[in-house]
Amino acid sequence: MASALLSVRGVSKSFGGLAAVRDVSFELPAGTLGALIGPNGAGKTTLFALVSGFLRPDAGAIAFDGADIAGVPPHLNARRGMTRTFQIVQPFAAQTVRENIAVGAHLHCAARREALAQADAVARRVGLAPQLDQPAGELTVAGRKRLELARALATRPRLLLLDEVLAGLNPQEVGEMVPVLRDIAAGGVTVLMIEHVMQAVMHLAQHVWVLAQGRLIASGTPGEVTRDPQVIEAYLGHGTARRLAA
Numbered sequence: 001m002a003s004a005l006l007s008v009r010g011v012s013k014s015f016g017g018l019a020a021v022r023d024v025s026f027e028l029p030a031g032t033l034g035a036l037i038g039p040n041g042a043g044k045t046t047l048f049a050l051v052s053g054f055l056r057p058d059a060g061a062i063a064f065d066g067a068d069i070a071g072v073p074p075h076l077n078a079r080r081g082m083t084r085t086f087q088i089v090q091p092f093a094a095q096t097v098r099e100n101i102a103v104g105a106h107l108h109c110a111a112r113r114e115a116l117a118q119a120d121a122v123a124r125r126v127g128l129a130p131q132l133d134q135p136a137g138e139l140t141v142a143g144r145k146r147l148e149l150a151r152a153l154a155t156r157p158r159l160l161l162l163d164e165v166l167a168g169l170n171p172q173e174v175g176e177m178v179p180v181l182r183d184i185a186a187g188g189v190t191v192l193m194i195e196h197v198m199q200a201v202m203h204l205a206q207h208v209w210v211l212a213q214g215r216l217i218a219s220g221t222p223g224e225v226t227r228d229p230q231v232i233e234a235y236l237g238h239g240t241a242r243r244l245a246a
């Protein structure tokens, strides 16, 4: 069994009276592609923000590669090898795709020429090489999603947290992104993805954790969690599993 690259133990976070994440624990082994799923408002993005350091947990422990990182700011986590993407992609619209990706590469390369060369290499990995000289503002939605992925990859993460990188894509675009994500994981990057596109989760994830109303209600392989009555109820409403079985 591989050791846990990310360990979350008893983590909770409330906003005023609203418990967004309640006593969540899980471990992501190194070399795994895991998915975090759950209905809208389940607490997935809040959990990502806690792990990546944009929020500090009210309780619990978060460890990355054995080091306690609860409350450690995102730029320090990026230096340690953990980077996240955002659901809403905000590139520097007037800059080229190459320059946008190079921003991520600057984490490790001080020299501009080296950062730009790294940007080219990363663009090839995500299928953005033909657009390298194009202003980022001219990219399609699918192109912007690839750019967000490329900017994160350019930081050379060991753990990549992907927040809905497939949202807004049509089925063909999803189909084109799945192998890109699989190649990234096969290249040795541990991945945790928040994803609503179940078709992609089924194809990609080795392990799935399901959140509902802030709590972890199920975990297992994609096949196991999608058959779990508690998961069916969380998505489709109370009594659904019983009605489906009948």
Ligand SMILES: Nc1ncnc2c1ncn2[C@@H]1O[C@H](COP(=O)(O)OP(=O)(O)OP(=O)(O)O)[C@@H](O)[C@H]1O
Binding pocket: 015, 018, 020, 038, 039, 040, 041, 042, 043, 044, 045, 046, 047
């Ligand atoms: N900064 C905040 N202040 C107050 N409430 C918040 C804040 N961030 C999130 N929430 C609330 O916490 C709950 C969990 O939200 P979160 O965005 O983590 O869910 P999610 O599972 O990512 O949802 P979605 O799939 O719709 O993105 C929601 O009820 C949300 O309204």
